[in-house]
Amino acid sequence: MMEEKVREAIVTELERQAEASPSKLRISVRDEELVADGKIDLDGLATAIVGAVAGAP
Template sequence: MDTGTSDHKPLEAKAIEAAYEELQRQAAENPSVLRVRKDGDRAVIDGSVDLDALVMVIVGSVAGGP
């Protein structure tokens, strides 16, 4: 019987992708305040992040939003 563990991977991948895209969007909007780059499977973040916007995007990706 499948325990459902494999089902979490795609959801996690969607959330990670959504988070990184939102961080990139915020950095593009105000590059003097925020810089973001990927380093392997990590994000290197230098600056101020709008956590409300970041959380909304992650929750939306988990809920099946755009």
């Protein structure tokens, strides 16, 4: 489903951002919830979501 692809893209991108800058962003994913503490690169997140919707890997 589209929602699953978008959700996966969001989590994957935020995990990537947190790994790249652990002092700037921490995330925790549990079941249907995601908790983010810090700065999020919205352009990177938007690109990941658009890629998921467009069918990019």
